[in-house]
Amino acid sequence: MSRICGELDPLVTAFRTRPLTAEYRYLWLDATYHKVRIEGRVVSQATVVAIGVTSEGERQILGVDVGASEDKAFWTAFLRSLVERGLRGVRLVISDAHEGLNQAITTVLAGTTWQRCRVHFMRNRLATVPRGAREAVAAVVRTIFAQPDHASALVQLRKVAKGIRPRFPQAASLLEDAAEDILAYRQCPPEHQRQLHSTNPLERLNKEIKRRSNVVGIFPNVPALIRLVGAILMEQDDEWAVAERRYFSAESMKPLGTALATTTTQEILAAIA
Numbered sequence: 001m002s003r004i005c006g007e008l009d010p011l012v013t014a015f016r017t018r019p020l021t022a023e024y025r026y027l028w029l030d031a032t033y034h035k036v037r038i039e040g041r042v043v044s045q046a047t048v049v050a051i052g053v054t055s056e057g058e059r060q061i062l063g064v065d066v067g068a069s070e071d072k073a074f075w076t077a078f079l080r081s082l083v084e085r086g087l088r089g090v091r092l093v094i095s096d097a098h099e100g101l102n103q104a105i106t107t108v109l110a111g112t113t114w115q116r117c118r119v120h121f122m123r124n125r126l127a128t129v130p131r132g133a134r135e136a137v138a139a140v141v142r143t144i145f146a147q148p149d150h151a152s153a154l155v156q157l158r159k160v161a162k163g164i165r166p167r168f169p170q171a172a173s174l175l176e177d178a179a180e181d182i183l184a185y186r187q188c189p190p191e192h193q194r195q196l197h198s199t200n201p202l203e204r205l206n207k208e209i210k211r212r213s214n215v216v217g218i219f220p221n222v223p224a225l226i227r228l229v230g231a232i233l234m235e236q237d238d239e240w241a242v243a244e245r246r247y248f249s250a251e252s253m254k255p256l257g258t259a260l261a262t263t264t265t266q267e268i269l270a271a272i273a
Contacts (some may be wrong), residue, residue: 119198
């Protein structure tokens with residue numbers, strides 16, 4: 001077992017630190033949690049993963065790291081490591097509304113647009129509504145996302161907020177405050193929008209990680225966790241690379257332009273230092 005691990009570690013390290021040579025138009029960020037034994041105690045550790053889509057429509061796993069929490073410092077360090085390896089060209093970042101992550105995105109990926117995961121937002125907003133009214137309110141809110149474009153979706157959002165405010169003022173305020181964040185994906189090409197409104201593409205990968213890591217239960221240390229998760233991600237990345245179909249067609253990616261194409265990694269790092 002030690003020999004096998006010794007052979008795997010350099011491969012995982014190379015995968016986690018490889019140069020990012022393409023331009024990535026979309027970036028998904030999310031975390032899952034694992035139990036790890038540290039200094040004799042079993043503690044929960046955040047395993048963060050980044051997935052990107054290149055300007056040619058190819059999906060790739062860009063990075064993975066493990067840390068004690070999802071605070072700003074941890075997310076900032078993770079995003080900066082991606083930039084140091086060559087991450088550029090990002091137009092839209094999709095994630096949940098973790099305060100530390102939002103601050104890190106603003107700091108490190110200035111100039112990008114943030115899409116708040118619609119699934120998580122709906123869950124959080126409905127938590128402010130009495131249980132008996134949640135289904136009806138959810139149905140009304142879904143009419144926002146059924147609109148044909150960004151402008152009409154914003155108009156419908158304001159109508160919905162006005163309609164539910166008398167009975168559910170907190171839910172109405174949350175909806176108005178998050179309007180641009182939950183509808184950012186509507187500015188992207190129509191054929192991309194179904195995959196961009198939530199972190200579901202990454203959560204499916206996290207479920208596979210959890211399925212296989214649950215066999216271990218408690219990891220003896222952080223390197224053991226990174227070794228297993230890294231191997232799973234390497235396997236998935238290889239499968240995506242040999243797939244016959246791209247995540248998005250190269251033709252559909254052209255309207256996104258060449259944002260940051262002339263900006264070097266050194267210039268980005270200097271800006272965020």
